[in-house]
Amino acid sequence: MATMVKLQRKINGIKEESFNRNRVAEENRRKEHKAALLIQSWFRGCRVRAYLRHLQRKATTIQKIWRGYLGRMYFRRMVKIQKRWRAYYVRKYVHNYYALKQYLEGLIMTNEIVRRELEEFAVIKSREREKTALESGERKKDYLARKMHYLVSTEQIAGVFNSPYKLFPDEMEFRLRGAKPLSPKASRSRKHGTEGIVETSAPGTPFTLPQIEHLPPIPKKKQQGPFRDPTEVLLQRYKPLEPTLRVATSIMSVEEAREELKRKEWGSRVNDELFHHFSNANKSRRHELMLHTSSKFGHVDYGTKHFREENPEKLKGKKDFKRVFTTVQVFDKFGKMYSSAGKAV
Amino acid sequence: MRIAGLRISGENISGHFNIMNIVIARLEKRKRFYKKAAAFVLRAVAKHSPELAQAVVDCGALDALVISLEEFDPGVKEAAAWALGYIARHNGELSQAVVDAGAIPLLVLCIQEPEVALKRIAASALSDISKHSPELAQTVVDAGAIAHLSQMILNPDAKLKRQVFSALSQISKHSVDLAEMVVEAEIFPAVLTCLKDPDEYVKKNVATLIREITKHTPELSQLIVNAGGVAAVIDYIGDSRGNVRLPGIMMLGYVAAHSENLAMAVIVSKGVPQLAICLSEEPEDHIKAATAWALGQIGRHTPEHARAVAVANVLPRMLSLYMESESSEDLQVKAKKALKSILQKCTYLPGLEPLLHEAPPNILKHVVGQFSKNTGQQMPNVIVLLHVLQGS
Numbered sequence: 118m119a120t121m122v123k124l125q126r127k128i129n130g131i132k133e134e135s136f137n138r139n140r141v142a143e144e145n146r147r148k149e150h151k152a153a154l155l156i157q158s159w160f161r162g163c164r165v166r167a168y169l170r171h172l173q174r175k176a177t178t179i180q181k182i183w184r185g186y187l188g189r190m191y192f193r194r195m196v197k198i199q200k201r202w203r204a205y206y207v208r209k210y211v212h213n214y215y216a217l218k219q220y221l222e223g224l225i226m227t228n229e230i231v232r233r234e235l236e237e238f239a240v241i242k243s244r245e246r247e248k249t250a251l252e253s254g255e256r257k258k259d260y261l262a263r264k265m266h267y268l269v270s271t272e273q274i275a276g277v278f279n280s281p282y283k284l285f286p287d288e289m290e291f292r293l294r295g296a297k298p299l300s301p302k303a304s305r306s307r308k309h310g311t312e313g314i315v316e317t318s319a320p321g322t323p324f325t326l327p328q329i330e331h332l333p334p335i336p337k338k339k340q341q342g343p344f345r346d347p348t349e350v351l352l353q354r355y356k357p358l359e360p361t362l363r364v365a366t367s368i369m370s371v372e373e374a375r376e377e378l379k380r381k382e383w384g385s386r387v388n389d390e391l392f393h394h395f396s397n398a399n400k401s402r403r404h405e406l407m408l409h410t411s412s413k414f415g416h417v418d419y420g421t422k423h424f425r426e427e428n429p430e431k432l433k434g435k436k437d438f439k440r441v442f443t444t445v446q447v448f449d450k451f452g453k454m455y456s457s458a459g460k461a462v
Numbered sequence: 463m464r465i466a467g468l469r470i471s472g473e474n475i476s477g478h479f480n481i482m483n484i485v486i487a488r489l490e491k492r493k494r495f496y497k498k499a500a501a502f503v504l505r506a507v508a509k510h511s512p513e514l515a516q517a518v519v520d521c522g523a524l525d526a527l528v529i530s531l532e533e534f535d536p537g538v539k540e541a542a543a544w545a546l547g548y549i550a551r552h553n554g555e556l557s558q559a560v561v562d563a564g565a566i567p568l569l570v571l572c573i574q575e576p577e578v579a580l581k582r583i584a585a586s587a588l589s590d591i592s593k594h595s596p597e598l599a600q601t602v603v604d605a606g607a608i609a610h611l612s613q614m615i616l617n618p619d620a621k622l623k624r625q626v627f628s629a630l631s632q633i634s635k636h637s638v639d640l641a642e643m644v645v646e647a648e649i650f651p652a653v654l655t656c657l658k659d660p661d662e663y664v665k666k667n668v669a670t671l672i673r674e675i676t677k678h679t680p681e682l683s684q685l686i687v688n689a690g691g692v693a694a695v696i697d698y699i700g701d702s703r704g705n706v707r708l709p710g711i712m713m714l715g716y717v718a719a720h721s722e723n724l725a726m727a728v729i730v731s732k733g734v735p736q737l738a739i740c741l742s743e744e745p746e747d748h749i750k751a752a753t754a755w756a757l758g759q760i761g762r763h764t765p766e767h768a769r770a771v772a773v774a775n776v777l778p779r780m781l782s783l784y785m786e787s788e789s790s791e792d793l794q795v796k797a798k799k800a801l802k803s804i805l806q807k808c809t810y811l812p813g814l815e816p817l818l819h820e821a822p823p824n825i826l827k828h829v830v831g832q833f834s835k836n837t838g839q840q841m842p843n844v845i846v847l848l849h850v851l852q853g854s
Contacts, residue, residue: 221730224731238658243660384803
């Protein structure tokens, strides 16, 4: 009976308690549900992100490989074109074999002509010199004969030049016979040959190359109409290639220059013995430290760790000097273009 | 006039400055015979040494001489020009003093005179003035000397031609612009005819002029090659002997040094056999050195050039010149450099074979290197090589 009373008393509280317990359990359930949800969503998020990252990497790799392939393909195509152009350019403008051959053949012919003409000229000159020498010899002998006319042989006495022991008298004898004696007036007024003045009109004068006289130009009739000067047109039509410096330098110019320097240095080197650095290294000698780089506390920083004083505060807002500039290619074309577009600069 | 007799012992009077002052005093008032004699005295004193010439200048002789240059009598002008030439010959400062006295326009006027002796001496004075520095040469050119000098190239007098060519070569040796101005006076190809002159100093001075012009740029050398100058110079080298040949040899070296096309032009004009003959014939060391240098310049460009030089059998001769102890230092150095530069490019193995037998080790290693690069062509040479290596 007592227990039934106890129980009856408890019945009233049971509803409340069960309600409370339900509520608490419900709240706990919700909390736990939310927590589980959070954990699961986080974990799913991580998984998805990891998957996306993985995809991203794979996509990057594929794109990388593809772009590389594409670029290489284009590069090969470009190289083919540039190869053909460079071969053409070098063979036509830089090392034109056929032009050089033609030039050398022309040069051989010119040399032949020059040699032949010089030979002829030398022969002509020597002949002239002989002729003048002969003539002056003749004149001298005639003058001597006129001076020594008294040495002519007479019927009674044979002259000096008419030896009785010879078959024929000397040639001087004949000159003496034909010579007219000099008069004293003529000997006084005989002018000594003007050494310095060259007479170009007298016969037997030295040979000078004929001066080419240029005739006056024939006046050209100017064409009617606003035509351009034909020379300008022809210049433009047959304008030679003016490659830029970048095209004109060979692609191997740096290496070639290095090779050239090496060869020059090798060729001009007289002493072939190599300089052996540190050949005294194995000789035992204590290395003496320099006085001003060492103190009793060890090495001074200056000279090894840093070399200069630097004041970074002073250089705070300042920028470096601009050392590389782009060229202004517009000015290259000024005045050289056929149309008047280039003059717009 | 009495002093004229003293001019022979010019050196003895040098200490007596007051005599020179007396000579020059009131020169412009005197007769022309006095002026001539005075100029001879000054010349006789000034020609011996730079100090004496300086002493002459210090006495104020230059103004007196320039006054004499304005005289009408050609004899006086000749004596004055001669004295000025001798003063200017010694060094640059004295030449500058002569120029500052205003002598150059008067000398250029003297060149235009009809007397050949006066022309000769004026040309030689201009040559002496312009040889010292580019500024002096420019002053001479600015006075219009080149046109008059180039008109006298075809004059028949040999001594005049000597001085004219010497003057032109002294002017053109200093810079490219001066050389171009000399070339613009249209002396080529008329100058080449003077290479056949019977007087050897005329030929030598012509060759010097051509050498000074080709020295500067490849374009000037190209001009001379196109005019047939190389053939003329090679003939000139063949015809002359001794020191007279030297400018011609140097000219070929300078032409070949500029570019490989010009070196090929020299080879094609048959320059290499002529130079080989020079190398073997000439007794003097400095000419042999110049020839070795010229051959080195020709052969150093490409294997074709080196082959052309090797075919002429030049390499053994150069090697022997390098090895002989009696060759001068300069000759040995030049022969070695030339040999090295030709060997760098030589692929003509029969030409290299004689070198294998006699070369010292430092040359031999280059020869052997060339062989090793080219043995694909001929096997027997390897056997020769082995023999040599066993023998040495």
